Amino acid sequence: MFSAPLPPDVSKRLQRIVDSVPDLGPESRVMDAREQYGTSSSLGNDPGMRTWVGDVESVPAYQGPFDAAFFNAVFGNVYDQRETLLRAALLLRPGGHIVVSHPEGKAWHERLHAEDPEMVPHVLPDEPELQRLTADLPLRIRSFQNNRNLYLALLQVPPAYLIQGRPLELEGEVVAGFGRGSSKMGVPTANIAPGPLAAKLEGLPLGVYFGWAQLDAGTDEPEEDSEVHKMAMNIGRRPSIEDGTDVTVEVHILHSFAAADFRSKRLRVVVGGFIRPEMRFGSLDELIARIKADVGIAKAQLDLPEHQLCKAHEMFVRNR
Known part of the structure; x- marks a missing residue:
C-alpha cells in the first residue's frame, strides 16, 4: 500500500508493465488481498482475487495455472533468481508470460542493492545474464527494455511447449x-x-x-x-x-x-x-x-x- 498517490509518470510506467503482456484481460488469473473479495475456497478457481503468503517455490499447483506472473520491483530480493523463474514457469499455462520489471530502472535498483545488499541481494540481470538464467528453462525472452527509468523483461513459456528449430x-x-x-x-x-x-x-x-x-x-x-x-x-x-x-x-x-x-x-x-x-x-x-x-x-x-x-x-x- 502507498501512503500517497503515485507520481503520474510512475503510474504510466506501471501501466506499460501491465500492458506488456498480450491479451491480459478480465478472465486472466490474478491474486490479491482476500479482504477485498471475502474468503474463497482452496480450489483456486473462484471469481475475484486471492493471496498467497510465502515463496513462489511453495505456491501449490492447484492455485494455477496462471496466464502471467509479475515480479515488479521484487526480483532483486529473491534468493535464487533462476529457481524463481523455473517455479513460476511451472505454474503458467503454455503460452503464459513472466514479467520482470522495475518502474525506476536498473541503475536506480543497483543503488538500492549497494545500500542494503542483505535486503536486496541481487541486481536486475542484463540481457546476457537473463539469457544465461533461462538457458535450460522452458522460457523464451520475448522483449527486453533497460531504459533509464524502466526495466522491463518479458518472458514466455512457448505455446504448446514447442522447442525452437526443427524437431x-x-x-x-x-x-x-x-x-x-x-x-x-x-x-x-x-x-x-x-x-x-x-x-x-x-x-x-x-x-x-x-x-x-x-x-x-x-x-x-x-x-x-x-x-x-x-x-x-x-x-x-x-x-x-x-x-x-x-x-x-x-x-x-x-x-x-x-x-x-x-x-x-x-x-x-x-x-x-x-x-x-x-x-x-x-x-x-x-x-x-x-x-x-x-x-x-x-x-x-x-x-x-x-x-x-x-x-x-x-x-x-x-x-x-
Missing part, C-alpha cells in the same frame, strides 16, 4: 528399461544407448521432453506395438534418484506393450516439446507427483495440431 530426432538401441521406473514409480521406460547420440545431445538442456516414439517390437509381437505412440522422455542424470554422472535417455512410451523387455530393439523418437529441466525433489512422492504431471502435460499437448505433424515424421517406418 529433435533420436534413434538407437534399447539398452535397458522397464525396471526401476516401472516398479518404483509406475513409469516404465525404454532407455536408448546414449553414446552414439553424443553429438545430438551435446549442449541440449537436460530435462523432460515429449513427442512421438516408434519401437521395432518385432514380428512376433502385436502390430500395434510397432506403431507410433505418444511419449515423454527424460534426458539427464536423474538427480532425484542418484548422483549420477552419465547422461541417460529414458523414454516412457504411452502404450501398453505385450512384451516386458525390449533390449537390443531399435527405438526412434521425434521430440517436439520441452517441459522442464531436471530437478531435485525432497521425496520419492514429490518426484512421482511431478512425473505424473509431466506425463499429463505430454498427453494433452500431443493432441494439438502443432505436435500431430510430428507423428507423421519421415523418420518413422510406415510399411509394416
Whole structure:
C-alpha cells in the first residue's frame, strides 16, 4: 500500500508493465488481498482475487495455472533468481508470460542493492545474464527494455511447449528399461544407448521432453506395438534418484506393450516439446507427483495440431 498517490509518470510506467503482456484481460488469473473479495475456497478457481503468503517455490499447483506472473520491483530480493523463474514457469499455462520489471530502472535498483545488499541481494540481470538464467528453462525472452527509468523483461513459456528449430530426432538401441521406473514409480521406460547420440545431445538442456516414439517390437509381437505412440522422455542424470554422472535417455512410451523387455530393439523418437529441466525433489512422492504431471502435460499437448505433424515424421517406418 502507498501512503500517497503515485507520481503520474510512475503510474504510466506501471501501466506499460501491465500492458506488456498480450491479451491480459478480465478472465486472466490474478491474486490479491482476500479482504477485498471475502474468503474463497482452496480450489483456486473462484471469481475475484486471492493471496498467497510465502515463496513462489511453495505456491501449490492447484492455485494455477496462471496466464502471467509479475515480479515488479521484487526480483532483486529473491534468493535464487533462476529457481524463481523455473517455479513460476511451472505454474503458467503454455503460452503464459513472466514479467520482470522495475518502474525506476536498473541503475536506480543497483543503488538500492549497494545500500542494503542483505535486503536486496541481487541486481536486475542484463540481457546476457537473463539469457544465461533461462538457458535450460522452458522460457523464451520475448522483449527486453533497460531504459533509464524502466526495466522491463518479458518472458514466455512457448505455446504448446514447442522447442525452437526443427524437431529433435533420436534413434538407437534399447539398452535397458522397464525396471526401476516401472516398479518404483509406475513409469516404465525404454532407455536408448546414449553414446552414439553424443553429438545430438551435446549442449541440449537436460530435462523432460515429449513427442512421438516408434519401437521395432518385432514380428512376433502385436502390430500395434510397432506403431507410433505418444511419449515423454527424460534426458539427464536423474538427480532425484542418484548422483549420477552419465547422461541417460529414458523414454516412457504411452502404450501398453505385450512384451516386458525390449533390449537390443531399435527405438526412434521425434521430440517436439520441452517441459522442464531436471530437478531435485525432497521425496520419492514429490518426484512421482511431478512425473505424473509431466506425463499429463505430454498427453494433452500431443493432441494439438502443432505436435500431430510430428507423428507423421519421415523418420518413422510406415510399411509394416
